[in-house]
Amino acid sequence: MDILYERVAGLDVHKDTVVACVRIMTEGKAQRECRTFLATTEQLMELRRWLEESRCTHVAMEATGVYWMPVFRILGEGAFELIVANAAHIKNVPGRKTDMNDAMWIADLLACGLIRGSFVPDEQVQELRALTRTRKQLVREQTRHVQRIEKTLAEANIKLGSVISDIMGASGRRIIQAMIDGVRQPNKLAALAGKQIKASPKALYDALHGRLTDHHRFLLALHLRQRDGLDETIRKLDAEIAERIEHMEAQVDGRKIPFRHLIGLLTTIPGVNAVAAPSVLSEIGADMSRFQTAGHLVAWTGLCTGQNESAGKRKSSRLRKGAPWLKTMLIQCAWAAKRSKNSYYRAQFFRLQAKRGPQKAICAVAASILTAIYHILKDGTEHHDLGADYFDRRPTEVKASRLVARLKRLGFNVQLQPIAEAA
Structure with missing residues (x-):
């Protein structure tokens, strides 16, 4: 496998210690050096100096509980790119697990460019x-x-x-x-x-x-x-x-939308109130450039099912864990939006409830709300509800094909003929 980064380091973070492995390519061979540091501020600063002296360009560590946060803040001041990885994405082959092997495995994955950084917002x-x-x-x-x-x-x-x-x-x-x-x-x-x-x-x-x-x-x-x-x-x-x-409002420059204005924009969505809006913004931030599309944000949150295909057959799969704090808040907003009269989300819920059940329907409504949040934060516009009659305003051909498909599933062969031709 191609080596993308020649000087990298992998960190295995624990409550009291941090095991670090520096991986350097020399004449086509990988040379590794491993050290163990205490998780104190002085020792973490010593770790940062060692990584800088080794001229590491990229350093990766897994997100272990809350123990990664002080490590990230201290090492984030170093002259290298610091990456926080999802522990589920860098899981090693079982059977030979030690702290040293974990640090070496993270360094090997990082050298090959196989670690994708997690979203870490700024300190505020x-x-x-x-x-x-x-x-x-x-x-x-x-x-x-x-x-x-x-x-x-x-x-x-x-x-x-x-x-x-x-x-x-x-x-x-x-x-x-x-x-x-x-x-x-x-x-x-x-x-x-x-x-x-x-x-x-x-x-x-x-x-x-x-x-x-x-x-x-x-x-x-x-x-x-x-x-x-x-x-x-x-x-x-x-x-x-x-x-x-x-305080965050006072530090916003002229190029960014004020934080309180974003909260006001989010509260225009049915079901999102003044308590839910700051909670959503604290989970995803105000910068949507880190998500390529609204679908990427929905997938990151865990509101879309994972892929489970084998031998050409697609099997049913559950929702991924995603971002549990954001997901539960959006589900609560979806239940509130479902009670809003003359709302698109209410119509969407009852439309899907008949086919999929209330639980899957409410998850779909939550995904729609998150999609609207993505475009509001990206474009800085207010929410425009499509209306409860949105599905009735669709073209006649679309509604007819949907009804024909339902009749075919019931075992009937249907052939449509316009009334003018039938007369």
């Missing part, structure tokens, strides 16, 4: 990404505490969730707080419900007639405090995210 976007991901984790934990409150109420045979859609709303909070304070009479608890509750007084009385003990009140108070504490933390995170966005 990485910090924003860490904040948005932390917010999502806290929201999940907050939801778990609400579920624990529902479980405690169910143990007490109180069906509050059956008569109130949101038990953490104003009416639900008043009723739960009264339970914690010692109120047990169902009629007194039902009187705390607001006028907007659609359930009848009899339904409220029956739902709140249970067996509430001191044990249940203690658990309700405990989970409610945890939920409220997380709510306060989430508000602080939102303020920090807004501050980071303002």
